[in-house]
Amino acid sequence: MPPPNIVLVLADSMRTRNVSCYGYERRTTPRLDALADEGARFANAFVQAPFTVSSVASILTGVYPSAHGLQHYGERLSDKLTTLPELLQAAGYYTAAFVANPHINADSGLTRGFTYFTDGRPWYKRPRSMSRLSSWAENGRALNRYVERQLRTLNSQPFFFFVFYNDSHIPFSDLPRLFLPLVGSKFHSPDFETMSYSAAELARVVDLYDSSQRRADRYIGQLYDIVQRMSQGLNTTFLISADHGEGLDGRFERAGHGRLYDSGIHVPLIISGTGISSPGAVVSEMVASLDLAPTVCELAGIDAAVQFQGTSLVPFIDQDASRPSRPYVISEYHDSRSVRTAQWKLIQRGAGIGMLDSSDATDIELYDVQRDSWEEENVAGQHPDVVAELSGLLAGFVADIAASVHSPSAFEEDEAVIERLRGLGYVI
Numbered sequence: 001m002p003p004p005n006i007v008l009v010l011a012d013s014m015r016t017r018n019v020s021c022y023g024y025e026r027r028t029t030p031r032l033d034a035l036a037d038e039g040a041r042f043a044n045a046f047v048q049a050p051f052t053v054s055s056v057a058s059i060l061t062g063v064y065p066s067a068h069g070l071q072h073y074g075e076r077l078s079d080k081l082t083t084l085p086e087l088l089q090a091a092g093y094y095t096a097a098f099v100a101n102p103h104i105n106a107d108s109g110l111t112r113g114f115t116y117f118t119d120g121r122p123w124y125k126r127p128r129s130m131s132r133l134s135s136w137a138e139n140g141r142a143l144n145r146y147v148e149r150q151l152r153t154l155n156s157q158p159f160f161f162f163v164f165y166n167d168s169h170i171p172f173s174d175l176p177r178l179f180l181p182l183v184g185s186k187f188h189s190p191d192f193e194t195m196s197y198s199a200a201e202l203a204r205v206v207d208l209y210d211s212s213q214r215r216a217d218r219y220i221g222q223l224y225d226i227v228q229r230m231s232q233g234l235n236t237t238f239l240i241s242a243d244h245g246e247g248l249d250g251r252f253e254r255a256g257h258g259r260l261y262d263s264g265i266h267v268p269l270i271i272s273g274t275g276i277s278s279p280g281a282v283v284s285e286m287v288a289s290l291d292l293a294p295t296v297c298e299l300a301g302i303d304a305a306v307q308f309q310g311t312s313l314v315p316f317i318d319q320d321a322s323r324p325s326r327p328y329v330i331s332e333y334h335d336s337r338s339v340r341t342a343q344w345k346l347i348q349r350g351a352g353i354g355m356l357d358s359s360d361a362t363d364i365e366l367y368d369v370q371r372d373s374w375e376e377e378n379v380a381g382q383h384p385d386v387v388a389e390l391s392g393l394l395a396g397f398v399a400d401i402a403a404s405v406h407s408p409s410a411f412e413e414d415e416a417v418i419e420r421l422r423g424l425g426y427v428i
Contacts, residue, residue: 003093003300004274005236007161007227008292010059011216012052012101012169013257015245016045016266018206018213028213031221032270035240039272040281040317046329046340047289050244050257050264053103053110054332054353055289056164059243060084060110062293062308065332065353066401069408070108073417077109078406082306084293085113085160091302094159096150098143100166101243102417109408114162118146139174140165140219144226151230160296163223164243168216172208183208192249192256206248237274237299239292242267260338260347261375265331271317275299283316286342288329307404328390330397337397339390343370346380346390356402364391 016022021033021041049055049065057070061081065071068081077083085095096116097104104110111117143163150161171188173180180188186195190205197205220240227236245267247258258264269287290310297304298312315323328341335352338345349363366380366387380387 002235003091003158005159005161005227005231006088006093006296006299007163007223007236007238008059008296009220009223009238009240010056010162010164011213011220011240011242012164012166013244013246014168014213014216014242014268015248015258015263016268017245017263018210019268021270022268026210028210029217031217031224032240032268034221035224035238035272036270036280038279039238039270039276040278040283042269042271042283042287042313042316044284044286044342045241045267045269045289046265046286046331047242047244047267048265048329048331049353050259050331050333052101052243053108055243056101056104057110059289059292060162062290062306062310063404064290064309064330064397064401066356066398067307067309067404068406069354070110071334071353073103073108074410075408076107076410077112078408079109080406083110083113084296085162087113087297087302087304087306088160088300089113089115091300092157093300094154094157095162096147096159097162097164098146098150099162099164100139100143101164101169104164105417116150118143140167140216140222144219144222147223148226148230151227158300160300161227165216165219167219168209168212168242168246172205172212174212174215190248192247192254202248209246209248235274238272239269239295240272241269241289241292260331260333260336262340262345262369262373265338265340271295271313275314275317277317278319281319285316285323286326286329286340287313287316288326309404328393330394337394339393339397340369341390343368344386344390345369345375346387346394348391348394351398354405354407356398356405366390 018024019029020027021036047055048058053070054065057068060083089095095114097114098118173183173188187204245258245264247254247256247263291313294308294310294312298314328339331338332353336349338347345367347365364380365378367375
């Protein structure tokens with residue numbers, strides 16, 4: 001059988017709690033729900049960083065944030081790390097990326113290995129006088145048009161498409177900037193750090209966020225239909241997830257992308273299409289976004305003995321009874337790390353991405369996530385044995401990661417990109 005076409009889809013800021021096939025009371029994601037019914041849904045998938053540039057770098061390289069080091073615009077991925085599209089390209093795949101988020105660009109090194117890369121940002125070329133009539137990021141309709149055009153150019157060569165939608169990211173309204181005052185800046189781009197929100201105002205923010213999820217879901221469904229129609233529906237596997245979640249929480253440091261709380265790192269993951277042995281399967285074991293790169297390589301038949309720090313999810317798709325179980329997942333932020341098991345979440349502050357001396361990281365939070373899914377009660381003082389055990393796992397992680405660090409280099413920052421990052425809340 002020829003190698004499958006593979007489509008990796010990310011929906012920016014899509015958190016699991018607001019996806020209907022994960023139990024949300026609103027029907028926000030009917031197309032994802034249908035794809036989950038046809039494929040495999042992973043109930044406990046976690047990203048390795050709750051912000052775009054670091055999370056996507058981990059997804060495309062299969063290594064932890066501390067190993068690749070990318071944290072900010074102006075940093076370039078080390079040439080010593082091999083990217084997933086480079087591996088696929090070398091194996092004979094046509095590789096293409098369709099990306100709206102301005103963090104993912106040629107300067108960052110995250111486009112290495114893509115035969116075709118959309119600028120994905122027509123705003124970058126527009127006169128500034130037109131900027132008020134455009135939204136902050138190109139919408140999914142435009143990205144899907146690029147996908148359709150590329151499919152028309154392909155022959156029998158297998159393809160790998162990376163499609164990264166920005167529609168579910170703030171601003172939650174898709175109105176052009178000229179009309180955003182009609183919604184109100186407090187709601188379309190909520191700022192919980194500097195503004196206070198009543199329960200009714202927070203509910204309005206959630207309403208807008210849910211609308212953005214519906215838009216992203218609609219574009220993902222359209223993408224699926226386009227690919228199935230234009231590739232005759234043959235031999236294509238879809239992996240659909242998010243780069244991080246969203247806080248939607250007025251509590252201190254729970255806003256924005258949610259940091260290392262589950263609102264920030266727990267994301268949907270659905271694998272559908274070719275190769276699903278048990279449609280509608282729900283995988284309860286914990287998995288990581290690090291696992292996506294080795295999964296794609298196994299699906300493509302590539303023996304990738306490279307830097308991967310994750311493991312393939314194909315045994316889960318195949319319902320292999322001997323599939324390996326991941327007892328915990330580790331995620332990182334600029335100044336903190338977390339380790340999560342099925343029952344516990346420990347967050348250690350004071351040392352994060354690129355900070356391998358954790359001796360000063362004494363600020364500890366511990367949550368019983370089985371009993372307290374909203375992580376409201378810090379029970380570190382009540383369970384010193386659990387704190388010691390999970391702190392030991394983080395110490396072991398820091399010791400292990402030291403041998404695999406590849407520090408990024410710098411590039412000259414582009415003011416046009418910085419302006420767009422500011423509009424998306426990445427730059428103050």
